[in-house]
Amino acid sequence: MTLIDLRSDTCSQPTRAMREAMAWADVGDDVYGDDPTVKELETESAALLGKQDAVYMPSGTMTNQVGIRAHTEPGDAVLFDQNAHVYLLEGGAPAAYSGTLPRLLPGIRGIFTAADVAAAVGRPHPFFPSTVPAPVKLLCIENTHNLGGGTVWPLEQLLAATAAGRQLGLNLHLDGARLWHASAATGIDVAEYAAPFDTVSVCFSKALGAPVGSCLAGPAELVARARRFKQQIGGGFRQAGIVAAGALYALRQHRSQLPEVHANAKRFAVTVSQMDGIDLDPAHVETNIVLFRLTRGSSAAFVDQAHRLGLHVLPSGADGIRAVFYLDISADDADRAATVVGKTLAAL
Known part of the structure; x- marks a missing residue:
């Protein structure tokens, strides 16, 4: 039986049409700003997100x-949700690369309030030296939220939190790796979600199924500064149009398929939630990520046994399991995956 791989939506494979687009892409040296396909992708991404x-x-x-x-x-x-991908799952890069100090917000499934932002920044008394605490300069928000289970920020709450940050003089960054999913789930345009933020990061190799890459969008002056740091960190491409063509194809062709991905995740979640030994509320499955808790046994033993039976998932803590759906996973795959979950529970 073919292994069903639900470890991450980064496990998707480029389609034949995407490979064709990549094979015949117009290319140049991106470090010199000469790659036409990269420039086309950057221009189109900025326009979609409402940025310069x-x-x-x-x-x-x-x-x-x-x-x-x-x-x-x-x-x-920098203010992060306590379970933010940027904070927990990027190798400690905020400290190692930017030398920044994380200040954590008490989000619930990744979503916090304007009051949480205000409390984290505070208003020091004028008697207290302003040079003593680290100055809070940036608020980061993640939409959808990975470790929250693919949760979508309610727009009203997003606007309230970002307004609070702006009133406190903070810059605003959106980790929108799966922003395409948030838009597909709610019908709210990605530009509307992106509007309050100075910078927005969006990924093409997760939700949209491209093999490589993400874009950082924002004001022209800030993006120019970002290009310097991209080069500094080793991100300079040469004939990058070959991979940018895959991202551009995904951006144009694959967003319309995301509701089907959500439906398959929900289909799996509803079935699994009815199994003895599983704690899962299907109402919490808003997009493509399914998180569930084992009421007996360990997540390590579960994922090992599931893998032997044909299902690849990841542990999430001592008793949690994460399954992520994407374009390559069909409704039949979702049903087969749920069957393996049942067999795994029985075997354990």
Whole structure:
């Protein structure tokens, strides 16, 4: 039986049409700004997000971290949700690359409030020396939220949190690796989600199924600064149009398929939630990520046994499991995956 790989939506494979587009892409040296396909991708991404410019990079980690570096100086503090991808799953890069101090917000499934932002920044008394605490310079928000289970920020709450940050003098960065999913789930345009933010990172190799890359979008002057840090961190491409063509194809052709991805994730979640030994509320499955908890046994033993039976998933803590759906996973695959979950529970 073919292994069903639900470890991540980064496990998708480029389609034949996407490979054709990549094979015949117009290319140049991107370091010199000569690659026409990269420039086309950057221009189209910026327009979709309602920003002046965008810069293409190899990964979402790079666009996030270059974004943070572009907004800050070493010793500045940055506000993150306590379970943010930028904070937990990017190799400690905010500290290693930008030299920033994380200040964590008590989000619930990745979503916090304007009051949380205000409390984290505070208003020091004038008697207290302003040079003592690290200055808070940046607020980062993740939409959809990975470790929250693909949660979508309610627009009203997003606007309230970003307005609070702006009133406190903070710059704003959106980790929108799966922003395409948020838009598909709600019908709200990506530009509307992106509007409050100075910079936005979007990924083409997750939701949209391209093999490589993300864009960082924002004001032209800030994107120009980001290009310097992209080069500094080792992100300079040469004939990058070959991979940018895959991202451009995905951007144009694959966004319309995301509701089907969501439906398959929900289909799987509803079936699994009815199994003895699983704690899962299908109402929490808003997009393509399914998180569930085992009421007995360990996640390590579960993922090992599931893999032996033909399902590849990841542990999420001592008793949690994460399954991520994407373009390559059909409704039949979702049903087969749920069957393996049942067999795994029985075997354990």
